Amino acid sequence: MKRIAINATQSEEIRVAMVDGQYLYDLDIEHPFRAQKKSNIYKGTITRVEPSLEAAFVSYGSNRHGFLPFKEISREYWDTKGKKISGRPSIKEVIKEGLEVLVQVDKEERGNKGAALTTQISLAGRYLVLMPNNPRAGGVSRRISGEDRHKIRKILQQLDIPEGMGTIVRTAGVGRELEELTWDLEYLLTLWKAITTANTQHKPPVLLYQESNVIIRTLRDYFRNDIGEILVDNEQVYKQAHDFIQAVMPHNLHKLKHYTDPVPLFSRYQVEHQIESAFHREVTLPSGGAIVIDHTEALISIDVNSARATKGA
Secondary structure (H helix, E strand, O other): OEEEEEEOOOOOOEEEEEEEOOEEEEEEEEOOOOOOOOOOEEEEEEEEEEHHHOEEEEEOOOOOOEEEEHHHOOHHHOOOOOOOOOOOOOHHHHOOOOOEEEEEEEEOOEOOEOOEEEOOOOEEOOOEEEEOOOHHHOEEOOOOOHHHHHHHHHHHHHOOOOOOOEEEEOHHHOOOOHHHHHHHHHHHHHHHHHHHHHHHHOOOOEEEEOOOOHHHHHHHHHOOOOEEEEEEOOHHHHHHHHHHHHHHOHHHHHHEEEOOOOOOHHHHOOOHHHHHHHOOOEEEOOOOOEEEEEEOOOOEEEEEEOHHHHOOO
């Protein structure tokens, strides 16, 4: 049976494990006292345009300015008045310092580097992802294939999507009726309207939308029909999960359980030692080979050592 196990007995971190039997196949860890910015939406100001990087730097309320690549700047922000532009212009031609922009955090700050930003906003719902300023990016999740993909495309054509916007149907949308997808779309449109209204009422830098915490994100993004149960070992977090499920998908409320057994939740399902091994620098493969993972400021390097290739060496 597939389960979602939520461990929140330690106040400094919440761990969410996706388990199939006793096999850990996904893990998310959040530290409540460390601010998470990914997917948050801010109103910021472009403080510097850097042609050599084809990017701009944005003051959006963080200690470090955010990095905004030119390819992530929507055409609605381009200054083309009185200019003849043929082909793709340089960032210096169409983007000016002092420009106010609505940005979403695409990647968290890391090391000495600021967050990576985008103006191509995306809002995730239960079944849909709304892209309010990117009409060309709509479609169906790549994880959906075959007959399911064909059925969803037909339903998608019946959705009343406002002009200039795009939507993606998530895997959780498989098997859902038009009415359910319409409800999700209306919720996302209402959310977007609230964000744009706040955008007109506040001066930058300001936070306009904060992404949900790890509990709500997990239930929204991963709680599908093949999940047999959700186990939570903290009463307060259990109530939070209960309220969300009751409001969004009450028919699944029976799958939520408050875990009170004296044996730690992650030990019960053999998760703890799998987490420890996942964070090792060297991970042994079933074939006898190994993967060696090293973190640097510029990148994460993964070296694959093949046992078969080195046997005769």
